[in-house]
Amino acid sequence: MCTAITLQNTQGAAFFGRTMDFSYPLDPELYVVPRGFQWTNLLRTHQIRNRYRYMGIGQDLSSVIFADGVNEAGFAAAALYFPGYADYDSDKTDDGADTRVPVAAIEIVRFLLGLCASLDQAASLLRTVRITGVEDSVTGTVAPLHWMIADASGNSMVIEKTADGLHILDNPVGVLTNSPDFPWHLTNLRNYLNLSPTQTKSQDWGPVNLTPFGQGAGAWGLPGDYTPPSRFVRTAFQKTHAAATEGTPETINAGFHILEGVSIPKGIVLTDRGTMDYTQYTAFMDLSQPGYYFRTYDNSRTTAVKLPDENEPGASIVSLGKLSSADRDSG
Template sequence: MCTAINFLNQQHENVFGRTMDFHYILDPRLAVFPAGSTWENTLGRQLTDRYAVAGISRHFKNLYVLFDGVNEKGLAGGALYFKGYADFPPFSQQSGKAQVPALDFLHYVLGLCASLDDLRELLADITLVGLQDKLTGTVAPLHWIFTDLSGKSLVVEQIKQGLNAYENAVGVLTNSPDFPWQMTNLRSYIGAAPEQTEQADWGGFRMEPFGQAAGTSVLPGGYTPPARFVRTAFQKLHMVQPETMQEAVIAGFHILEGVTLPNGVVKTANGTFDYTQYTSMIDLPNKVYYFKTYENPQIIRVDLKPVWASGEQTVRDLGSIHVPIRYGTME
């Protein structure tokens, strides 16, 4: 489970954010990859980033698996679960295209592409392949959302019928079913509106609403991927557009709070619980990462520009994103 969004403020500046909902303890860390740095992919091969990259990741010895991230050109993206629909062919020595393990795809794109246009060209030259990840021991069923400085958004899904890239007019992604289904399902909620329903007349029987928000009563309230997609799209597309970047970041956190999972409300088949381990927001034009964790709701801010400008060409692990709470006081 997970939910991702992107939107523009009034200055036409783009922000990208996501919740990370999972039942395995991820121990996420913020990793920085300067331009020209080399990293090891899931196949054990050494790859070099054309552009500086930073992302929240899981670290396995020499392998960093990015969950979300951004590069120096303002291209950002996130990987989300796509169970029951993702279908990756196995790695083959005879393939004529570059084979990219699904777990590495986000980093691969951010390291090589400056924009969504670059990404579209890249997709024609690669094959996404499935390899077991070291956390779950399975081939992670993933799909991806990407956005750049333009504010446009692209969803990438590998299904049994092939690799697809979809223009994302609403700037929202959750999980299964596939993205075209989610967009079609939005039409079921065409009656939802921020305006108040004043009254209704059923054959002479008049009814008054209990209070405000009657226009939103048709919205789904659960935590399923379709429910989160609809609810998030409605909130994002009807909110008052933030004026500044600071307002946009805060607005993004507020929207994602509407689909945040408390630990215990979504139980998996093996008895564990999906919950929102962290929520992140990225200021694309200014290259600033914001995040908060389940244990610490205070927002942490990391300016990536000075880290990338250090002149180093080695991967830097900035540490766990689990930062101790420091309470503010009033006297």
């Protein structure tokens, strides 16, 4: 469970937001990764050196696994669950003929953030790698993932690796949730052509005049549950019709309000393990002036952090602190 969204204001500044909905306890931190940092992929076959510095939210699971992030070029990426559809490449090749670099699904975000400045670069790079499955220590499973990426142009793409191959798809609505696949979600929007922000007019049914009960009747039929298809439709509708914004504070505020419409309180969604799937944090990334704005489940105050200036190229990853520390700071 997760929802991602792009926004762009009247000044052309682009933003990328997401909810982190998860049924396992997370303890994420905000990290800064320097330009020139070198790391080894999880399969221990290749070393990769970052071209760009970036900041992202992740968790240290022997190495830092990033869920989302933005780099100095204004390129951003986020991973979302994709159960029942994700199908990865093998981490081995029988004859050794496949020379593509194997990159685990859970390290795709850090891979792209360190090497890409634009959507076109990411699309080209992804065609040169094998996306493989590696277990994570939080769930003890190979996480089924797909990804949404965006850049400072305000455009976005969806990346899905399924049984019939790698799909790199333009995202004209700037929204992503979970399964089914992205083309299905776009097609499903056609079931909601009747939705409108304007008020429904009265109608005469024979001698009876029918009038709306109140404002909002134009959105009658907008799905209100927490399934991925419903969250996709609800977010796309709200994003499309939300009032235009001008400056960064206004745009960030609007973005958080839109994602409040799909945020999940504790206890509303229970898994078959009896655990609560809920929105553990909500984050917006500024792609024009790279930085983060985030809120956590226990603190609705927005914490803002700009991408720090470069210090020493090739230095180590630095944690700016756990997101939960913002809860403690709020008193």
